[in-house]
Amino acid sequence: MGSLMSGVRPAARHEISRADIDLLARGCAGADVARLLRRAERSRRLLMLRAVLDEAERHPAAAAGPVPPPGDAWDLLERVEQESPFDLEAVLAYPFVGNWAGHTLRRLRGSVDDPSPLWMQVGHVHGIAAAAAIRAGLGIQVLIPVRDDTVALPTLGVAHLPNRVNASSAREQEAPVAELCSASGRTEIRRGGTIVRLPSELTGEAPGWSGLRRLTAVSGKHTLSLLLDDVDPYRGLYGPRRPAPTKDAELHAWQRELEEAWNLVCHHLPQQAGAMSTVLTALVPVPAPGPFQVASASSGDAFGGVVMSRPENPAMLAATLVHETQHIVLGGLLHLVGLHDNDPEARLYAPWRDDPRPVGGLFQGVYAFFGVTRFWRAVYRAQDEATQRAAAFEFARWRAATWRALDAMTDVPALTAIGKRVLKQIREEMEPWLAEPVAEDAAAAAEKVAGDHRVAWLLHHVRPDERTVTEMTDAWLYAISHPQSEAAPGHRDLPADALIPDTNASWVRTRADLICCGAVPSRTLDSPFCADVEAGASSADQAFAADDHVEAWHGYRAEIASSASPATSWVGFALAWASLGTEPGSELLLRRPALVREVYRRLSALGHRPEPDALAGWIAARWPHALPAQD
16 A cells, blocks of 8 residues: 555654653644644544545445445555655545544444445545545546535545435435546536536635535744635534535624634734644534533544634634634643543543533643633733723632642542643642732633533532432431430531532523623623523522622522522522521532422422521531532
8 A cells, every 4th residue: 555654654653752741741742743743643643544445345335335445546546645745644644534433433343323425435435546546636537425415525625515316326326426537737526417517726626516614724934724615514523514605794703703712812822822823723513502601522533623613702712713723732641641541431520511521621721711711811911991891700710620630630530640740830820820810800701601610510410329328318307306405416428419410400590691691792781692591590590699698698599499499599599698607507508409499399299498507507417528629
């Protein structure tokens, strides 16, 4: 298989020095380290591609379709390498070629399913090779699978080829394929009676053709250039997707915000701008999950690609790009060195996720939000009036969240020596930040939002021991029926609560959204969303967001008494009570809310409705060891 594998011979072994690992850990690595990771990813990509072709040879279904054998695509890629190595690299390095290779390899090995024919998925390699050949100006004639009435050419775009009833050949009637011919700078794709001719400028539009468009931002000596990919079938994280073209108005909004966001990055994190512009190459736009929320993700297979919704302002876009760059860089580092064992058990709390996370997931989150915290710290320290209040809130919020997650990983046995070293470097970098003052109102708002998430997480994913709940319920019933009896202390061998992730948990974010509306100037109560949130919020939520904790306390207590006691009412009550002062009952409700709520539910089912604060205080007094050690 000739020269294409020359970059992954044993002599080309990729290594990273401890000094470079330390630079990455501290967020100080420049473009040179990013290029090192990119070279390693190039070799990994070739190995994955070769593995796909080798595995496909062992699967009859992979060769059951009407396209040529996958090895023909490899031969074409070798031709491109001889004529135009630059164009080969552009296609092989494209993030979503990596996504295809990873997904296809997992399917061939039986670890993922896909409803499409296997030959169609494996046959996408012909589209990859054709894209490289077209870029290089080679003359080719090749059959390519048609998926969802499109032919995808990675880095270039897609041709739209709707199915015609009068297919001109038996082959076209039996299986969705198209013939691509390219010669003398002209390319056309034919499916039955439909012909799509690609424009000479491939990024442009033509009948039946959607070319990829580019977003470019320049600030000083740094240029960020991203292909906006809304059509490649493998641009997502979980298998093939249909094209979802971005409207021109939205494209222009992305361009405007990217220019401003890139200026912020280059101004506040100049030492990271070079690495970011080297790492990031493609962006996949997706809808936002909701106001104040940004959908963003990246894949270890798709080095340089980011899937994200457009944030509400350029500063949030800058922070999100930093966040995803951190994920991508750490993914590249993990392909070179082990930072932790492959422990898949999801048991750790991540302040930025609603679900419990495995060690690897929390490690990724720590590194990503370390970068986010660094960004907001730099913006806050710049004392720019337009961004200072928002930066204060975001810095306070993610500083505390990242530090909490770092603490949670301190004694995790799955960490390797290098993994421990990376976390130690992050801790040393962050520790001085903890003493840096932040505006009191911003810090208080950040603490409220963090507490809201933490208590809700405990209610959704933690289950108290059944015997403990029964013992406490029986003890309460005995106490109210024998008021003169002196209660004995509860047993000391109180079992711990169990972590049982609730995959169907319904999170209510109204209270946190209200707090965010008040914390950040751009999220004023005059905005349509904030007005809607306020209108839909309970009076208790409004009082809590306005720092009227007494009113909120009474309001949440009434909600618990008069309803099915939803989790959000218990969370609000716990936070409001704790805001009025620390006592054992309020501490117990903050740290073991599921225990108190379950005892309350048992008593309610038996016709008793104690006040939640009275119940929590009684449990804390009767079972003082029920209060866990401070976490």
